[in-house]
Amino acid sequence: LTFVFFELTVIVFLVYDIITEYIKNKKFPFKAILLKIFKLVIVTIPAAVILISYYFHVNEILESNISRTINDNVGLFENLYFIRPLIIYHVSNDGYANLPFFVGFVVLILTYIAYRIIAKPGKAAGRFFRNFMLIMTIVYLVLLFVVPAGFILHTIRIRLSLLFFLFLIMWLGTLRLPRWIELLAGLFFLFIFVEHQFRMGPVRSRTSVNVYDMHSIVDKMEENAIFLPVNAKDFWMEEFITNYIGSEKNLIAVKNPQAYGPFPVVFNYRGMPYTTIGGHDRHDINIFFRSGPETNEHREIDYILIYNQGKFDKARENPELKSFFDILDTNFEFVAETPRKTTALYKRISK
Structure with missing residues (x-):
């Protein structure tokens, strides 16, 4: 560019x-x-x-x-x-x-x-x-x-x-x-x-290594799994997570659907399943993710990708993120991390 x-x-x-x-x-x-x-x-x-x-x-x-x-x-x-x-x-x-x-x-x-x-x-x-x-x-x-x-x-x-x-x-x-x-x-x-x-x-x-690094961890996720990418540095979605993954699997990333600025990117809200994390609605935690309208039938987020592991402990000190970490510690277990230890993968325990 x-x-x-x-x-x-x-x-x-x-x-x-x-x-x-x-x-x-x-x-x-x-x-x-x-x-x-x-x-x-x-x-x-x-x-x-x-x-x-x-x-x-x-x-x-x-x-x-x-x-x-x-x-x-x-x-x-x-x-x-x-x-x-x-x-x-x-x-x-x-x-x-x-x-x-x-x-x-x-x-x-x-x-x-x-x-x-x-x-x-x-x-x-x-x-x-x-x-x-x-x-x-x-x-x-x-x-x-x-x-x-x-x-x-x-x-x-x-x-x-x-x-x-x-x-x-x-x-x-x-x-x-x-x-x-x-x-x-x-x-x-x-x-x-x-x-x-x-x-x-x-x-x-850095970009090339991130792609290579991220691809090594995607093999741990099953086909059609729903995953939530989280950046521990500022706890906001990574906009280009799908570019880094580059997997041939059918994976669903419930990342932030809106572009920065006054021009939102419209997505098929009613065509998506109602998605929760640890049984909690997205409004119950301070991390926004993409979900359809609330219904009796819903899907749980299967995996959580944590970026910037070095900032992970500091992010735990933020009281606004307490609900998210409670869900992560209770409903998810550590699976693997990338070779450079920059990204960790957590899996839903009941999955």
């Missing part, structure tokens, strides 16, 4: 530049187009080499004992980690991401403003602020600060971040920068992208 997003951004910028050149000159600058395509190919070579190298070493990664973790939380522009190409991950710095891309943009913009004011004083400021792309960039930047963080507004803030960078890139595409500034910008963005690809290595490794 990082590679695709970066290439699409460059392609959009290229097409936009070609269209503006045609509108201005009433003809296609074929030599300039070929030169831009050549630059595009040069920029993609580092990413392509990294991706090809990763592809040929997937088996080694899956068979090795890798235990790397990345914390996606960031302090400034906390939702910008969704825009993967624009951020470098620093594992050694408590997992926080710095924003050299954003800082670099600010430096380039200030350099350009200073250059235009010195070159043509009096007119540069007017042209600068009349530019539509710049106005939209400022609008979305202001909205990103104004819109508060929260569960409902989380999705909106992500879109604001995307739109901010989209208009910022488009605005820079309308500028005619001095050659030395264009060269500096090109080298800076190339460095950021290549550095990001190397920093994303631990993330890809």
Whole structure:
């Protein structure tokens, strides 16, 4: 996704530049187009080499004992980690991401403003602020600060971040920068992208190992079993549990059916069986899971998958989760755990 997003951004910028050149000159600058395509190919070579190298070493990664973790939380522009190409991950710095891309943009913009004011004083400021792309960039930047963080507004803030960078890139595409500034910008963005690809290595490794690790425990569950995935770190459902499992068995995951943000994902509520955990309704505990309407006939959750075993004991100290742990200790028994001891499987005793 990082590679695709970066290439699409460059392609959009290229097409936009070609269209503006045609509108201005009433003809296609074929030599300039070929030169831009050549630059595009040069920029993609580092990413392509990294991706090809990763592809040929997937088996080694899956068979090795890798235990790397990345914390996606960031302090400034906390939702910008969704825009993967624009951020470098620093594992050694408590997992926080710095924003050299954003800082670099600010430096380039200030350099350009200073250059235009010195070159043509009096007119540069007017042209600068009349530019539509710049106005939209400022609008979305202001909205990103104004819109508060929260569960409902989380999705909106992500879109604001995307739109901010989209208009910022488009605005820079309308500028005619001095050659030395264009060269500096090109080298800076190339460095950021290549550095990001190397920093994303631990993330890809972690995902691959999680898939391999999780698949080893799924064999313990019977066909058509109902299981509840629980993340002990924050005690919320793992959204991509089915991606990690990748089993050929028919298994039912009663995970959280709603996407984060104001856009719920509708599921077949009345077509599902009434599901309970240890004889308790989902409203009796503080962990939501998917279930149909209450009827006399119901199905019990057969298995519970506990993620992040290292946070398990700390989660027991939370009084709001007492009912869940009472059910787990009374109605379920430990069956197995993954080779890296990150996930444990519990089975209903009466099953």
